[in-house]
Amino acid sequence: MLEQLKEHVVQIAKEADKSGLCKHKSGNFSIRDKETGYILITPSGVAREVLKADDIAVVDIDGNIVELKSDAKPSSELKVHLVAYREREDVFGVCHTHSHYATAFAVQGIEIKPVVFEALVYGVRTPVAKYQRPGTQELANSIIESLSISDACLLEKHGVIAVGKDLVDAYLKAQYVEDVAEIAYYSTVLGGGKLPEAIPQEDFDAVMHA
Numbered sequence: 001m002l003e004q005l006k007e008h009v010v011q012i013a014k015e016a017d018k019s020g021l022c023k024h025k026s027g028n029f030s031i032r033d034k035e036t037g038y039i040l041i042t043p044s045g046v047a048r049e050v051l052k053a054d055d056i057a058v059v060d061i062d063g064n065i066v067e068l069k070s071d072a073k074p075s076s077e078l079k080v081h082l083v084a085y086r087e088r089e090d091v092f093g094v095c096h097t098h099s100h101y102a103t104a105f106a107v108q109g110i111e112i113k114p115v116v117f118e119a120l121v122y123g124v125r126t127p128v129a130k131y132q133r134p135g136t137q138e139l140a141n142s143i144i145e146s147l148s149i150s151d152a153c154l155l156e157k158h159g160v161i162a163v164g165k166d167l168v169d170a171y172l173k174a175q176y177v178e179d180v181a182e183i184a185y186y187s188t189v190l191g192g193g194k195l196p197e198a199i200p201q202e203d204f205d206a207v208m209h210a
């Protein structure tokens with residue numbers, strides 16, 4: 001079932017690997033089917049080079065497996081994806097990465113300041129969800145507050161969650177989070193270790209409504 005969507009998830013996961021956003025076997029991707037409400041998610045521990053459509057699990061909103069054609073296991077962060085879909089009815093794609101610059105901010109528990117206008121793409125903010133152990137319901141629940149104010153959030157000492165109206169949108173936001181994090185990082189280095197000032201929110205508002 002939903003074979004085309006499975007292929008789409010595989011394609012984005014492979015692109016994320018190729019672009020360097022995700023490395024090794026890290027990161028996970030999901031999509032919500034508009035008709036059935038089912039969620040299709042990448043497996044845990046499968047190298048992207050050998051990832052195939054049959055490895056993509058179809059689950060319901062409670063995480064019960066509806067269909068899985070291979071012996072792969074759904075991502076260990078399935079709970080995070082489910083919470084994102086439950087909390088945000090407008091979300092149909094979720095992307096989780098450990099991209100390096102953004103994760104460096106997450107390790108320090110520092111929000112990535114919106115220092116360039118690209119931050120608008122994901123909602124300006126990247127609130128940091130407090131550290132929780134990977135794979136737990138506590139980690140999943142930790143993103144609720146962050147996702148109520150932005151489409152991107154940092155998981156303390158872990159990585160990034162980006163959500164979107166589809167998986168391409170979520171993936172794009174994850175890329176922009178990484179770009180803004182990289183720029184903020186180098187600006188900090190150039191500033192002798194001083195974090196740069198954020199662009200004022202009213203300027204983002206003005207640009208958005210221009």
Ligand SMILES: [Zn+2]
Nearest residue numbers: 027077158159
């Ligand atoms: Zn992770």
